[in-house]
Amino acid sequence: MSVILVFILVVAGFSFWWLLQHRVLSKPWLEHGVHAALPETDISNMPTAKIGLGIFLAVIGALFALFASAYFMRMEYSDWQAPPLPRILWINTGVLILASVALHCAVRAVRERRMGMTRLALVTSGFATLVFLAGQLTAWRDLSAGGHFLDSNPANGFFYLITGAHGLHILGGLVALGRTTAKTWDETLSTERLRLSVELCAAYWHFLLLIWLGLFVLLAGWAGDLVALCRQLLT
Amino acid sequence: MVDATPRMHEGISPAEVPELELYHPKGWWTTYVFSQDAKIIAIQYAGTAMAIGLVALVLSWLMRLQLGFPGTFDFITPDAYYQFITMHGMIMVIYLLTALFLGGFGNYLIPLMVGARDMVFPYVNMLSYWIYLLAVIVLVASFFAPGGPTGAGWTLYPPQAILSGTPGGQDWGIILMLASLILFIIGFTMGGLNYVVTVIQGRTRGMTLMRMPLTVWGIFTATVMALLAFPALFVACVMMLFDRLLGTSFFMPALVEMGEQLSYGGGSPILFQHLFWFFGHPEVYIVALPAFGIVSDLISTHARKNIFGYRMMVWAIVVIGALSFIVWAHHMYVSGMHPWFGFFFATTTLIIAIPTAIKVYNWVLTLWRGDIHLTIPMLFALAFIVTFVNGGLTGLFLGNVVVDVPLSDTMFVVAHFHMVMGVAPILVIFGAIYHWYPKITGRMLDEWMGQFHFWVTFVGAYAIFFPMHYVGLVGVPRRYVEIGESAFIPPSVQDLNAFITVAALIVGFAQMVFLFNLFWSLRYGREAGGNPWRATSLEWQTPTTPPPHGNWGDERPVVYRWAYDYSVPGAPQDFIPQNDPWPQKAVAGTA
Numbered sequence: 019m020s021v022i023l024v025f026i027l028v029v030a031g032f033s034f035w036w037l038l039q040h041r042v043l044s045k046p047w048l049e050h051g052v053h054a055a056l057p058e059t060d061i062s063n064m065p066t067a068k069i070g071l072g073i074f075l076a077v078i079g080a081l082f083a084l085f086a087s088a089y090f091m092r093m094e095y096s097d098w099q100a101p102p103l104p105r106i107l108w109i110n111t112g113v114l115i116l117a118s119v120a121l122h123c124a125v126r127a128v129r130e131r132r133m134g135m136t137r138l139a140l141v142t143s144g145f146a147t148l149v150f151l152a153g154q155l156t157a158w159r160d161l162s163a164g165g166h167f168l169d170s171n172p173a174n175g176f177f178y179l180i181t182g183a184h185g186l187h188i189l190g191g192l193v194a195l196g197r198t199t200a201k202t203w204d205e206t207l208s209t210e211r212l213r214l215s216v217e218l219c220a221a222y223w224h225f226l227l228l229i230w231l232g233l234f235v236l237l238a239g240w241a242g243d244l245v246a247l248c249r250q251l252l253t
Numbered sequence: 254m255v256d257a258t259p260r261m262h263e264g265i266s267p268a269e270v271p272e273l274e275l276y277h278p279k280g281w282w283t284t285y286v287f288s289q290d291a292k293i294i295a296i297q298y299a300g301t302a303m304a305i306g307l308v309a310l311v312l313s314w315l316m317r318l319q320l321g322f323p324g325t326f327d328f329i330t331p332d333a334y335y336q337f338i339t340m341h342g343m344i345m346v347i348y349l350l351t352a353l354f355l356g357g358f359g360n361y362l363i364p365l366m367v368g369a370r371d372m373v374f375p376y377v378n379m380l381s382y383w384i385y386l387l388a389v390i391v392l393v394a395s396f397f398a399p400g401g402p403t404g405a406g407w408t409l410y411p412p413q414a415i416l417s418g419t420p421g422g423q424d425w426g427i428i429l430m431l432a433s434l435i436l437f438i439i440g441f442t443m444g445g446l447n448y449v450v451t452v453i454q455g456r457t458r459g460m461t462l463m464r465m466p467l468t469v470w471g472i473f474t475a476t477v478m479a480l481l482a483f484p485a486l487f488v489a490c491v492m493m494l495f496d497r498l499l500g501t502s503f504f505m506p507a508l509v510e511m512g513e514q515l516s517y518g519g520g521s522p523i524l525f526q527h528l529f530w531f532f533g534h535p536e537v538y539i540v541a542l543p544a545f546g547i548v549s550d551l552i553s554t555h556a557r558k559n560i561f562g563y564r565m566m567v568w569a570i571v572v573i574g575a576l577s578f579i580v581w582a583h584h585m586y587v588s589g590m591h592p593w594f595g596f597f598f599a600t601t602t603l604i605i606a607i608p609t610a611i612k613v614y615n616w617v618l619t620l621w622r623g624d625i626h627l628t629i630p631m632l633f634a635l636a637f638i639v640t641f642v643n644g645g646l647t648g649l650f651l652g653n654v655v656v657d658v659p660l661s662d663t664m665f666v667v668a669h670f671h672m673v674m675g676v677a678p679i680l681v682i683f684g685a686i687y688h689w690y691p692k693i694t695g696r697m698l699d700e701w702m703g704q705f706h707f708w709v710t711f712v713g714a715y716a717i718f719f720p721m722h723y724v725g726l727v728g729v730p731r732r733y734v735e736i737g738e739s740a741f742i743p744p745s746v747q748d749l750n751a752f753i754t755v756a757a758l759i760v761g762f763a764q765m766v767f768l769f770n771l772f773w774s775l776r777y778g779r780e781a782g783g784n785p786w787r788a789t790s791l792e793w794q795t796p797t798t799p800p801p802h803g804n805w806g807d808e809r810p811v812v813y814r815w816a817y818d819y820s821v822p823g824a825p826q827d828f829i830p831q832n833d834p835w836p837q838k839a840v841a842g843t844a
Contacts, residue, residue: 022485023578026578030578033477033571036612040462040569041462042463042568045564046461046463046563046564047817049464049815060461060462061453062453062454069450070446073449073450074446079447081487084488084531088492088503090529091521091527091622095521098468110363117440135543168495168499168500168514169501169502171518172501172519172520173517175495175501179495179501179503182524183491245709
């Protein structure tokens with residue numbers, strides 16, 4: 019359960035920092051009188067949707083940290099037999115990075131109000147993401163063609179489960195990306211609203227890319243080496 | 254009489270944060286059924302939770318009838334008994350307590366208490382309820398599915414949960430249970446995002462974090478915890494569903510059933526236990542923290558005194574929330590863990606007692622020399638303190654490995670957790686309903702029915718669960734359909750069991766009076782007015798009662814003080830609402 023504990027620690031650290039920023043050390047019972055005449059507000063200027071997405075990403079992070087925790091716990095058993103890593107995963111990773119980069123370009127374009135460029139970047143990103151999903155399905159086919167079925171051993175089960183869960187999240191993101199892309203043709207919409215949508219998509223993609231990189235390391239079996247290295251350094 | 258209309262003050266610029274664009278419903282369906290108004294959603298959540306809770310109440314009667322009078326009722330077969338205990342536990346913990354505290358009270362109180370017009374994502378909030386309702390329907394469907402609901406125990410431990418020896422294990426029962434939980438978690442996440450972001454972004458001018466009522470703090474922290482803990486249950490449910498439907502072996506070791514080698518192999522049942530309790534222990538506090546918050550407000554209001562140690566109360570809530578993530582394995586002392594782990598988890602478990610004790614002391618010190626009004630909400634709040642201390646003390650025993658191992662899986666554990674996370678939070682729920690019903694409906698709940706309900710519930714709950722500790726101490730195991738003849742169990746245990754059953758039936762009946770009161774007072778209750786308890790927090794200062802869609806009329810309230818200015822020396826009344834600029838106003842008047 020170490021992965022999820024580290025994750026919770028990070029979230030808790032951030033939460034405590036945020037609370038301290040919001041004066042949880044103050045004494046509210048002494049606080050009326052002079053400055054009560056002009057009550058301040060400590061609401062952040064950040065758009066509410068971004069904060070909402072940030073918290074949602076934390077939930078997704080917890081979900082995958084738990085998958086990773088379960089994976090590690092099962093890995094420690096002596097009969098662990100990880101399936102071979104399908105080569106296509108390398109290409110898929112590259113494609114997903116491309117999608118993320120394209121979205122980054124979209125954010126820059128929409129900030130500079132270049133509509134054509136925004137549209138192009140969004141479509142490119144959506145297309146690259148579809149290729150990624152197709153690539154993941156191909157990876158599944160390769161594995162099952164090699165006799166590594168879902169139910170043949172727990173390591174295989176984890177592979178399909180974790181990649182599947184990640185793919186479903188990407189698929190959900192594609193719905194939002196599709197809607198955002200459609201918005202670029204809507205003349206009545208203000209650029210502010212469009213910009214927010216694009217930024218939200220980009221944040222989601224970057225985060226899911228980060229998660230995928232973590233999962234890739236996990237599924238490739240390097241995570242074990244990494245942990246061993248850390249242990250050596252610590253002891 | 255306080256002028257409760259929102260005021261516009263000179264020198265105060267409009268809020269920097271733009272106002273939420275409210276969705277304006279056009280017809281009856283979008284106003285009352287597919288509503289995006291948090292208050293309607295709250296009532297929908299609460300109504301659904303209480304309806305399914307009623308099912309769980311009936312199930313508890315059935316299982317008590319079996320324990321009190323074994324062999325008398327033919328329809329309670331061992332299989333049916335297991336199904337009753339499983340569904341009772343699951344419904345009470347998840348579909349009643351979690352949904353009612355967060356979905357019900359969270360939705361109703363957060364926007365009103367922080368001075369918002371609604372939740373920040375009303376559409377998602379509406380979806381949250383409908384997915385919750387779907388989860389409940391799937392859960393209820395399992396009663397009618399072939400083989401009936403699952404009887405795996407509320408912890409659903411594999412491998413037995415999906416084997417043929419367990420009711421529903423190879424039928425639809427466990428599948429529907431897991432599907433329902435997955436739906437619940439998806440629905441909750443949607444609601445939870447709303448509760449958290451509304452507290453972060455929806456607060457009105459002047460409502461700093463440290464001016465929020467403790468109710469909001471409790472619900473806020475519990476929601477953050479739930480958002481991080483429920484994914485563990487989600488992962489566990491998905492993996493078990495894979496094991497059951499697709500033949501994977503995440504949790505299923507190689508095993509022989511009825512002389513037949515199953516195709517499973519290599520799974521780890523302990524892995525499930527870790528995931529389940531990584532959710533399961535925070536869940537205790539997900540239920541307890543809103544109760545802590547609400548009870549603080551009830552005590553302060555009805556004792557006409559500011560809450561003692563507000564800062565400590567806030568910090569304690571946050572610290573309890575954080576600590577509750579590192580104690581989960583104290584539910585697994587008998588699963589064969591390394592002694593050092595047991596030592597670690599026993600220590601963290603006992604450490605949680607410190608912030609919890611701080612809260613109890615502060616409640617008592619709030620009461621100390623207060624102007625205590627023994628209203629129905631106050632009675633429930635006082636009953637909560639006593640019950641929570643009782644349940645908490647047995648928790649200290651069970652938190653120690655050496656005490657827990659012999660008591661594990663006995664009725665002592667059942668008595669402990671019913672006291673601490675069953676009866677105690679339910680008492681707060683009742684107190685809260687008596688307290689806020691006037692705001693929700695504009696009428697008071699009937700006092701005499703309330704008195705009857707309180708005393709029967711409070712005394713009855715002790716009649717049920719106090720003797721149960723003794724039953725457990727002599728070694729009666731939980732989850733056994735019948736004890737039979739055992740040398741170490743004296744025959745008097747049977748008499749005690751019969752007594753507990755009779756008490757449970759009576760307490761159950763008292764809840765019917767409560768439900769009747771809810772409907773009766775809707776029509777015949779005394780008119781309450783806007784602020785019948787003369788309370789300070791914002792929800793009592795709405796221009797109209799019950800608050801309409803949008804809550805606040807033209808202007809959102811401006812907050813000048815914390816939520817606990819009761820009996821302030823020199824003030825014109827014994828309470829000063831949060832949006833009252835006194836003494837500035839008085840000075841301006843005399844000048």
